[in-house]
């Protein structure tokens with residue numbers, strides 16, 4: 169199993185989007201579901217020989233997920249965000265929390 | 273401008289003696305263009321043959337060419353003799369002669385596996401502008417990773433700023449930071465800009481350079497240990513990237529983590545195993561695998 173974690177933690181909380189690359193088949197449903205163009209489909213550079221394509225968090229959003237993902241309100245108890253529910257394989261997990269102390 | 277530039281680390285090239293590259297079946301190379309340094313590793317049948325490390329210039333393609341040409345210097349080999357080249361690092365898509373680009377996370381894990389062997393499970397890559405905690409399996413394949421790219425504290429660039437501020441040659445920072453009688457509390461700022469002004473304040477209030485350095489190294493170590501604990505550290509643990517050569521940071525990380533890094537000094541006796549080149553080495557190994565696959569499929 170390979171997990172790719174994108175995001176950061178700072179004084180205000182933790183903001184991570186995690187992808188289980190073994191479950192992701194690169195279908196792109198999450199990319200289409202995201203209202204803020206945070207996600208993209210890229211070649212799987214972690215398994216370059218036979219990895220195919222996978223989802224990735226766009227470079228320019230990795231340092232500001234708190235703001236990029238704000239429309240979905242995952243940090244204020246808005247339920248599962250569109251990207252997570254769109255994925256047919258349950259490959260995406262969010263660890264977005266404005267409270268300190270949540271354990272990944 | 274005759275002032276000494278204290279942040280300057282030594283640029284170098286090296287050829288492994290005793291390898292006749294003309295007899296090699298697969299010649300592969302990895303070019304790692306980081307935000308601070310550019311590195312090339314050239315391998316002959318999966319063994320390190322030639323390498324170089326230098327400062328990244330304002331243009332990535334230009335830096336890629338310079339580090340490659342320097343690695344090739346005096347080897348008799350030319351770019352055309354290399355079968356497959358992989359670019360990695362932050363400028364990986366800007367390596368003009370690369371056949372493919374691969375994320376540095378995958379390359380550092382693979383490179384660490386090459387340098388320290390299959391027992392490596394946790395890799396901390398301390399780069400010029402960010403830090404990555406990587407978990408990998410016995411083949412050097414990534415299982416989990418976390419990046420900390422929020423700001424420059426805890427990175428090579430941050431260390432350069434401090435070396436310059438305190439007029440201490442960057443290679444001496446580690447040693448010097450241990451010459452304090454008592455370990456001071458870490459600087460509190462996690463941002464390098466604030467840490468710098470905090471340091472200026474400490475110097476004014478009479479702290480010695482050594483004490484300020486110790487406080488900064490400690491703060492840096494603390495930040496990366498946070499990151500490591502988040503991915504979970506499993507032995508063997510190794511550190512890659514330029515900062516892996518700074519014992520002031522390495523020993524403080526070990527202390528806070530309660531785990532020793534595996535042979536952090538390996539490069540001192542054998543320059544092939546420079547932790548700064550781990551990403552380039554991993555890229556060269558992927559290049560070999562990609563070339564072999566392309567041959568295998570005709």
Ligand code: SF4
Pocket residue numbers: 201202203204205206207236237238239240242249250251252
């Ligand atoms: S939480 Fe919303 S904005 Fe963030 S990646 Fe998912 S769908 Fe896009």
Ligand code: SF4
Pocket residue numbers: 187191192193194195196197198199222223254255256257258259260
């Ligand atoms: S929806 Fe799921 S499987 Fe499809 S690309 Fe996104 S993460 Fe991958």
